[in-house]
Amino acid sequence: MLDEADRNAGHDDTPDSTASAVGGIAADRLRSIIERVERLEEERKALASDIKDIFAEAKSAGFDVKVIRQIIRIRKQEPADVEEQETLLDIYRRALGM
Incomplete structure (x- = not known):
């Protein structure tokens, strides 16, 4: 069975650790996932705006x-x-x- 020292070996519990975990959750990984989704949502919003512009162009062309x-x-x-x-x-x- 692992004692406390063995379980913590190789783990850096400092706040600015790139592999920091809070409550068993890898905070950096979670942040990365959330930021990627946010970027994609912004891209989707921009694409929706572009599509809306194309439909406006089609309408003005008489379609x-x-x-x-x-x-x-x-x-x-x-x-x-x-x-x-x-x-x-x-x-x-x-x-x-x-």
Whole structure:
């Protein structure tokens, strides 16, 4: 069984230790993870702003933004799924006399 000296061997408990742990949590690792997520959230915010600008550009060029969004959503789907949805949509329209 390890005594106190063996358990603490190689551990630096000073506040400015790069491997400091508080309550069993590696504080530097936690800080790094949080900062990385924060940076990515900022990038996502910037990308969302860029996308909004592109849709504004499309609208000012006379394109229907709602239809563009629909096309983007369709392009993300598998072709077989798109075909099935279009077939069902056609069947439902005919059933309703549209």
